């Protein structure tokens with residue numbers, strides 16, 4: 001059975017104290033998570049050592065990072081290697097977020113290196129894909145997203161794919177308040193699963209978790225998570241508020 005996951009991507013928000021308060025608030029009312037229903041918190045690097053201590057006593061809520069370096073170690077000022085993140089207690093890494101592709105010009109080659117680094121350090125990858133508005137308007141989203149997946153994941157083995165989660169984040173719905181309709185979300189998630197099945201076979205495709213991201217919030221999570229191929233969410237803005245994030249976690253619990 002595939003896992004359902006609600007993952008918080010804090011992006012570049014919250015100072016140390018605000019982050020601590022948010023995590024305390026979430027932990028204070030966290031439902032009983034299981035191996036099949038997990039939560040990931042991905043704060044900025046600065047928070048990681050603090051957040052890992054807060055999460056220590058809790059099960060099935062994991063620490064995530066928002067990025068990692070392409071290289072294993074060395075003279076790369078300002079970068080953070082996957083091995084260093086693992087040593088702090090990080091278990092998931094978000095790779096290929098549209099903001100990193102766009103603002104930091106991350107190429108497919110860079111994403112492949114980051115994914116390889118993460119997997120080599122026994123980390124789970126949350127691989128992000130999704131189309132901009134012009135592609136959606138031209139109805140070319142399936143080809144576009146299929147190519148993103150092919151470029152970044154097709155070199156992996158079936159065994160490695162067990163440590164990969166995919167997040168579909170239509171760029172036109174990120175931080176805009178605009179959400180893909182449940183039909184649009186389900187259609188794309190089913191397409192992504194087909195792409196994975198065609199390359200890696202039925203078992204890998206059936207077991208891979210595909211999260212929805214793009215203005216997923218406490219109001220629309222129940223409806224989105226009810227879609228057959230939507231296995232949870234990667235949440236930005238709504239993950240910065242205790243009540244909204246808990247409501248999204250609860251939507252997963254009952255999905």
Ligand code: 13P
Nearest residue numbers: 009174175214215236237
């Ligand atoms: P929002 O939930 O703020 O739209 O952000 C989505 C996202 O980019 C999560 O990675």
